[in-house]
Amino acid sequence: MSVITAENVTFTYGKGTSFERTALSGVSFSVEEGEFLGVIGHTGSGKSTLVQMFNGLLRPTSGRILLNGKDIWEQPKKIREVRFKVGMVFQYPEHQLFEETVYKDISFGPKNKGMSEEETDKKVREAAGFVGLSEELLKKSPFELSGGEKRRAAIAGVIAMDPDVLILDEPTAGLDPLGRDALLSEIVTYHKVRKNTVLLVSHSMEDIARISDRILVMNNGRKAMLDTSENIFSQGAELEKMGLRVPQITKVMMLLKQRGISVNTGVLTVEQAFQEILSCLGCCGETKKW
Amino acid sequence: MVRDITLGQYMPGKSIVHRMDARSKILMLLAMIGFIFAADNYMALLLITLSSLLVVLLTRISFMMYLKSMKVILFLVLFTGILNIFYGSGQVYWEWQFIKITEGGVNNAVFVTIRIAAMVLVSSVLTFTTSPNDLTDGIEKLLSPLKLFHVKVHEIAMMMTIALRFIPVLLEEADKIMNAQKARGADMESGGALKRVRAMVPVLIPLFVSAFRRANDLAMAMECRCYNGGKGRTRMKIMKFGGVDLAALIYLIVVFAGVILCNIVFPATVR
Amino acid sequence: MGSFIEVKDLYFKYDDPEDENKNEFALNGINLTIEKGSFVAVVGHNGSGKSTLAKHFNSLYLPTSGDVSVNGMNTKDDSHLFDIRRSIGLVLQNPDNQIVAGIVEDDVAFGCENLGIPPKEIRKRVDDALKAVDMYEYRLHSPDKLSGGQKQRVAIAGIIAMEPECIVLDEPTAMLDPQGRDEVISAVMKLNRERGITVIIITHYMEEAVLADRVVVIDKGRVFLDGTPKEVFSQVEMLKQHRLDVPQGTELVYKLRGCGFELPKCVLDENECADAIEKLLKGVS
Incomplete structure (x- = not known):
C-alpha cells in the first residue's frame, strides 16, 4: 500500500509578488509502505520543497498530498497531526536544539504529541539508542556535545515522535566520511528494525545509492526518474546532464x-x-x- | 513571509538619485522630515507630497515597491490615524458617552496619516537608492565631528554595517528554525498571548546560539583580513559632492520656500 | 622554490577549563615545511587537528610549544602580525559568516581598506580579484542572494584582493553542494596555476586531495603520511587503518592488484582507472 501519494503537485513561492518562482510543477508519484526512498537532485531542483509538502509545512499551490489515502489538507486545522505521522529532519538539524539537557530536547516532540511521561521516557531512550547516544550524554546540555553528537540528538528528537514516515533532508551534510558512514548505517538499522517508511534527500549519490530501494530524481521542479538504484545508475549520462555527479x-x-x-x-x-x-x-x- | 519585506532594502540602479552622495541624501531626508512637520496645512503637505513623488519618479524604481514598503507599516499608520480621530475639538460629528469624533479629530487623523506616509516615502527613497555600505559610510562621515567628544564613530558605523548584513541572514534562520520546531509539533499559532510567547522559546534560544556562533566566525574572519579598528583605514569609494547634489540642494530650497509660503498664505489645519 | 612556511615541533593544547580532555594535545608534534607556489592538501577526520593547524599559519592560534614561521617571521612575534596576515589569507568553512558587507564589491574591498591601500588601487584590486574567481558580474549584488559556491568565491576574492602569497582554506567546501564544490576548487586551482599563489586546502574530500601536488594526512594531531597524491593513495591499507577514505577508482585497482593482476601501483582519477582496467581486460582476451 502506498503511504504517501503526490497527485499533480505544483508549488509556487511568493505567488503574486515580484519574487514569484515555481519550485514544483505537476509532480505525481507514490511512496510504498516500508520503503526506503532516496530523493536526489541538484540545489534548486525542488527536492527540499517537495518533502516539506509531505508533513504540511508547505501547502501545494495546486494538486493534493495523500497520507494513507487521505488528503492532508482536508482539515487544515488538524495539520499538526500530520506532522506527528510524518517526521521531518531538516538540514543541519543541530541548529534547532534548545533545551537544558539532551533528554529534554529529545522529549520535546513526544510531549507535543501528547504522550504520557512513561511513554515519552520509553521513546526517548529508544530513539537515543537508534542514533547511538549513550545514557551519559542524555544528561548533558546539547550545547556541550560534539558536532556529530548534536546532529544525532536532533535526529533522535524526530525519531522519538514515533512517526510512520521519517524524512531526512541532507542528514550527512558537513560530516566527514567517517561520521557520514556511521550515521547512514544507523538510519538503515532504524529502518530495518522499525520497518517504517524512510525518505532520504541528498545530492550525494554515494550516500543514497547503497541504501535506497528506489530513487526519485528531481530536476527543475519536475520528477525526472523514479526507479530502482541499479536502473537509475545505469543511466549515468542522463544524470550528468541534470548536473548530478555519479x-x-x-x-x-x-x-x-x-x-x-x-x-x-x-x-x-x-x-x-x-x-x-x-x-x-x-x-x-x-x-x-x- | 520574511522575504516579502521591502522596507529598507537597497535596489541597485543608475538613476541620478542613486548617484547622489549618501551624505547629501541623509541630510536631505532629515530636511524633508523637518518640512513635513513644519507644514501645518493641506496645501503645504500636498506640495511636499508632490515634490517627493517627483523624486520617487527620478529613482526609476517601480512605484509598487514603495507601496509595498508602506504596507509593512500600514498597521502603524492606521493605528495612529484612528487614535487621532478621538482627539481634537471643533464641530462634533458623533458622540457616545465620553468618546466623540470631532472635526478637529478627523482633520488630525487625515493629516497624521499623510504625514507618516510621506515620511515612509522619503525614507524609502534613501534606503532604496543607497547601498547599506554607502549609508553607513555616510553616517560615519556625518558623525565624524563627534570624534572630538570621544564618540566611537567608526565602531558605531561598523556595527551598523554588520547589522544590516546579518539581519536578513538571521531572519532566514529564524524561519528555518521555526519550521524545524513546527515539524516537531510545536504549536505557535494557537493559544493566548502568554502561551504564544512561551512557544517562541524553542525558536529564540537556537537563534541566539546561532547569532553567537556567527559573531565568533565573523570576528575571526575580520581578524584574518587585518581589521584593526578605524585607524589607518582607507575606503574604496570616496564620497564626493557633485553637480547632482548641488541641483538637489537647490530643489530642496525651492520646496522649503514653497512650504513656508503655504504656511503663511493658508490657515493652519492642525496645531 | 624556497620554504615558505615552516612548522617545527608544534604542540598545541586548547586552553579551555570546561574541556574534559584538557590534558590532550590537539596537535602533537607537527613538523612541516610548505614550499612557495605549491598546492598542498591537508586531510584528516574531524577532530584530527587539521583545522587547528590551519589557524596556526596566520597566527590566529599560537603554539603551546614549538614554532611556526612564515617567510622567516615567527608567528609568536607580535610586530609581524599584520605582515603575516597580509601574506597568508585564511578562508573559513561557513561562507555566510565571513562576509562583512552587504554588497559583494564592498566586501571584497574590506581587507584592502584595513591595510590602508589608496582608493584607486583598491578599486583595481577588487575588480581583478572578482574576475579571478569569475564573480565580476555579481559585484553589485547582495551576498544573500548568492549560492553557497558563489559566496565562498566572494570570500576568496576578498582574500585575493589583499594580494597574499598564500591562501589557506579551512574546509571551504564542507557546506557546499557538488556544483559549489567544483566552482570553488577550480577557482582555487586557477589561482595556484596562473598566479603562483601557494594554496593549502584543508579538506576531508579525497577527490579534492588528489588534485593537489602534495597531500599531508593528519590523525590525532600528528602527520602520518606526506607525499604526492600517488605516494599517499598507494598506501590503501594504511589509510583504511586510520579509517580514511580512498578514491573509489584507486581502491578498485588496489583490490585487483591484490588478486595478482598487473596494474599500476596507484591511479587517481576515473580516466586513469579506466585506462588501467581497459589495458588489463584487452591484454587478457
Missing part, C-alpha cells in the same frame, strides 16, 4: 563501456565493480552474482 566507480564503468568493453554500468560500490571486472576477466575468483 559515483567515481560508476563513472569508471561508464568510461569502460564507452571504450567498447561490455560491462554493467549500474554498479554502485567498489565491491560490485570488483566482481564485475573479475567476471569480465573470466577469472578464478568469486564470480558470484551480487
Whole structure:
C-alpha cells in the first residue's frame, strides 16, 4: 500500500509578488509502505520543497498530498497531526536544539504529541539508542556535545515522535566520511528494525545509492526518474546532464563501456565493480552474482 | 513571509538619485522630515507630497515597491490615524458617552496619516537608492565631528554595517528554525498571548546560539583580513559632492520656500 | 622554490577549563615545511587537528610549544602580525559568516581598506580579484542572494584582493553542494596555476586531495603520511587503518592488484582507472 501519494503537485513561492518562482510543477508519484526512498537532485531542483509538502509545512499551490489515502489538507486545522505521522529532519538539524539537557530536547516532540511521561521516557531512550547516544550524554546540555553528537540528538528528537514516515533532508551534510558512514548505517538499522517508511534527500549519490530501494530524481521542479538504484545508475549520462555527479566507480564503468568493453554500468560500490571486472576477466575468483 | 519585506532594502540602479552622495541624501531626508512637520496645512503637505513623488519618479524604481514598503507599516499608520480621530475639538460629528469624533479629530487623523506616509516615502527613497555600505559610510562621515567628544564613530558605523548584513541572514534562520520546531509539533499559532510567547522559546534560544556562533566566525574572519579598528583605514569609494547634489540642494530650497509660503498664505489645519 | 612556511615541533593544547580532555594535545608534534607556489592538501577526520593547524599559519592560534614561521617571521612575534596576515589569507568553512558587507564589491574591498591601500588601487584590486574567481558580474549584488559556491568565491576574492602569497582554506567546501564544490576548487586551482599563489586546502574530500601536488594526512594531531597524491593513495591499507577514505577508482585497482593482476601501483582519477582496467581486460582476451 502506498503511504504517501503526490497527485499533480505544483508549488509556487511568493505567488503574486515580484519574487514569484515555481519550485514544483505537476509532480505525481507514490511512496510504498516500508520503503526506503532516496530523493536526489541538484540545489534548486525542488527536492527540499517537495518533502516539506509531505508533513504540511508547505501547502501545494495546486494538486493534493495523500497520507494513507487521505488528503492532508482536508482539515487544515488538524495539520499538526500530520506532522506527528510524518517526521521531518531538516538540514543541519543541530541548529534547532534548545533545551537544558539532551533528554529534554529529545522529549520535546513526544510531549507535543501528547504522550504520557512513561511513554515519552520509553521513546526517548529508544530513539537515543537508534542514533547511538549513550545514557551519559542524555544528561548533558546539547550545547556541550560534539558536532556529530548534536546532529544525532536532533535526529533522535524526530525519531522519538514515533512517526510512520521519517524524512531526512541532507542528514550527512558537513560530516566527514567517517561520521557520514556511521550515521547512514544507523538510519538503515532504524529502518530495518522499525520497518517504517524512510525518505532520504541528498545530492550525494554515494550516500543514497547503497541504501535506497528506489530513487526519485528531481530536476527543475519536475520528477525526472523514479526507479530502482541499479536502473537509475545505469543511466549515468542522463544524470550528468541534470548536473548530478555519479559515483567515481560508476563513472569508471561508464568510461569502460564507452571504450567498447561490455560491462554493467549500474554498479554502485567498489565491491560490485570488483566482481564485475573479475567476471569480465573470466577469472578464478568469486564470480558470484551480487 | 520574511522575504516579502521591502522596507529598507537597497535596489541597485543608475538613476541620478542613486548617484547622489549618501551624505547629501541623509541630510536631505532629515530636511524633508523637518518640512513635513513644519507644514501645518493641506496645501503645504500636498506640495511636499508632490515634490517627493517627483523624486520617487527620478529613482526609476517601480512605484509598487514603495507601496509595498508602506504596507509593512500600514498597521502603524492606521493605528495612529484612528487614535487621532478621538482627539481634537471643533464641530462634533458623533458622540457616545465620553468618546466623540470631532472635526478637529478627523482633520488630525487625515493629516497624521499623510504625514507618516510621506515620511515612509522619503525614507524609502534613501534606503532604496543607497547601498547599506554607502549609508553607513555616510553616517560615519556625518558623525565624524563627534570624534572630538570621544564618540566611537567608526565602531558605531561598523556595527551598523554588520547589522544590516546579518539581519536578513538571521531572519532566514529564524524561519528555518521555526519550521524545524513546527515539524516537531510545536504549536505557535494557537493559544493566548502568554502561551504564544512561551512557544517562541524553542525558536529564540537556537537563534541566539546561532547569532553567537556567527559573531565568533565573523570576528575571526575580520581578524584574518587585518581589521584593526578605524585607524589607518582607507575606503574604496570616496564620497564626493557633485553637480547632482548641488541641483538637489537647490530643489530642496525651492520646496522649503514653497512650504513656508503655504504656511503663511493658508490657515493652519492642525496645531 | 624556497620554504615558505615552516612548522617545527608544534604542540598545541586548547586552553579551555570546561574541556574534559584538557590534558590532550590537539596537535602533537607537527613538523612541516610548505614550499612557495605549491598546492598542498591537508586531510584528516574531524577532530584530527587539521583545522587547528590551519589557524596556526596566520597566527590566529599560537603554539603551546614549538614554532611556526612564515617567510622567516615567527608567528609568536607580535610586530609581524599584520605582515603575516597580509601574506597568508585564511578562508573559513561557513561562507555566510565571513562576509562583512552587504554588497559583494564592498566586501571584497574590506581587507584592502584595513591595510590602508589608496582608493584607486583598491578599486583595481577588487575588480581583478572578482574576475579571478569569475564573480565580476555579481559585484553589485547582495551576498544573500548568492549560492553557497558563489559566496565562498566572494570570500576568496576578498582574500585575493589583499594580494597574499598564500591562501589557506579551512574546509571551504564542507557546506557546499557538488556544483559549489567544483566552482570553488577550480577557482582555487586557477589561482595556484596562473598566479603562483601557494594554496593549502584543508579538506576531508579525497577527490579534492588528489588534485593537489602534495597531500599531508593528519590523525590525532600528528602527520602520518606526506607525499604526492600517488605516494599517499598507494598506501590503501594504511589509510583504511586510520579509517580514511580512498578514491573509489584507486581502491578498485588496489583490490585487483591484490588478486595478482598487473596494474599500476596507484591511479587517481576515473580516466586513469579506466585506462588501467581497459589495458588489463584487452591484454587478457
